[in-house]
Amino acid sequence: MSKITVFLSIILVAATLAAGCSGGSRAVVSEEAVALQRAQAQRAKTESLNRQISTVSDRFASRARQSDYPLGAGDVIDIAVFQVDELNKTVRVNGRGTIILPLLGELEVAGLTAQEAEQLLVERLGEYLHDPQVSVFVSEYRSQEISVVGAVNDPGIKNVNRSRTLLEMLTLAGGLDEKAGGQVYVQTADIDPDTGERLARNTIVDLRQLLRSPEYNFILQGGDTVFVPEAGIVFVEGAVEKPGAVALEQETTVLKAIAQAGGPKYEAIEDQVQVIRQTESGEPQIRLVDLEEVRKTGENDIVLEDGDIVVVGINSFKRGWRGFWRGFAGIFSVGVGL
Known part of the structure; x- marks a missing residue:
């Protein structure tokens, strides 16, 4: 091999390494920027939701009338x-x-x-x-204690001097924090008309329904408890860049969850993404989502629930083709180095 050939090979390798390093740096910066944008978007969404809670709370506060106390x-x-x-x-x-x-x-x-x-x-x-x-x-009115715990900005026992609605108590607790999920658990007590005993009753309230329908804005009394769980997780598997658990934020859809998992790989089957959900009977329910259609129309994207599994299938032909090119690129790089 001539000196010129060796010299050119060294330059080529150095340029390749430099490009790789700069590309990796850009990738790191890009990931940080995406994470920052995602955090800012989640913060803005939570602030908007808290404004809605406060507004609707003021509108329906009169529901906790004296006659209900x-x-x-x-x-x-x-x-x-x-x-x-x-x-x-x-x-x-x-x-x-x-x-x-x-x-x-x-x-x-x-x-x-x-x-x-x-x-x-x-x-x-x-x-x-x-x-x-x-x-x-x-x-x-006597002082009453209603507990608001979980993913709220000011959790704890709240002393109130009258019955309060669910939305009022969320407002008194400083609103939801950024980790809040999309549901609220409410434990109230009914009086047994025969024995006079307090019977605990647990209710799960969807935040979207709570804001839309006043019927879900329960009237709370002393001894009741409101629990706002943090967002759960969903699992994204298959042909994505970063398979694994993804935090379930408010109204996380299939498309959003896959984006959080780094996006689909080249060999992904995007028109038949599976969503596996456990039903109350314990049997798995499978639904299909066409990502290409979702991107085009913005419709038919499924809102995920805690514990859902999203599976992006792998196109064997594309994966084989990608493997072939990787092997070919490896052979070529070895040939250049000789």
């Missing part, structure tokens, strides 16, 4: 009986959940709303008066 120990109520001043009283519900009134004695009112307490007094006074007219008004 159950009386309990520590509450102060004003009782007025029309044209019977002697029975007009301001009383505090004692630790036993009762009040003591002239003529009627001790009455249990804990767990009753103001309207139900009125009806009770009408029935009891009806034994002594003709068609009594009674009003009950809560003049002072």
Whole structure:
């Protein structure tokens, strides 16, 4: 081999190494930029969602009316009986959940709303008066504790002096943080009408439904708990650059999850991406997504749920062809170095 050939080979190798290094540097910078953009986009989405929560909360705050509030120990109520001043009283519900009134004695009112307490007094006074007219008004509420925990900005036990809606409690907890998932778990307590015991009831509320429909904006009371879990994970496998677990953000779709996994490889089968989801019966449910159609129309992209598995199939012919070119490139580079 001549000196000129050796010299040219050295230059070629050096240029190749330099290009490789610069390309790797660009890749690192690119990944950092993508991660930064993704974080900024998630922050902006969370801030927008919190603004919606605050707005809708203000709009439907009146749902937690006094008439929905159950009386309990520590509450102060004003009782007025029309044209019977002697029975007009301001009383505090004692630790036993009762009040003591002239003529009627001790009455249990804990767990009753103001309207139900009125009806009770009408029935009891009806034994002594003709068609009594009674009003009950809560003049002072006892302090109640409602817990808001999980992925919120200010988790903890919140002291409130009246019933609050679910959206109000999320607002009092500073709104959602950037790790919040798309669901809220609510534990409330119903009173058993037969035994008077508090029975726990757990409900899962989708945030999108909560913002759209006031029926999901539950009225909460002392002792209730709101839990906002962090976003779950989905698994992206197959012909993607970075297979593995992907954080499930709010409204993560198949296309977004694959992008988070580095995007599809050259040999990916993009028109038949599988989404595998476990049903309540334990049987896997498989749905297909055409990425090419999603890119063109923006439709038919599936919103993923915690635990979903996304499988991008591999085109064997493309993979073989890619392997052939890699082998050929390797042989060529060895030949140049000789």
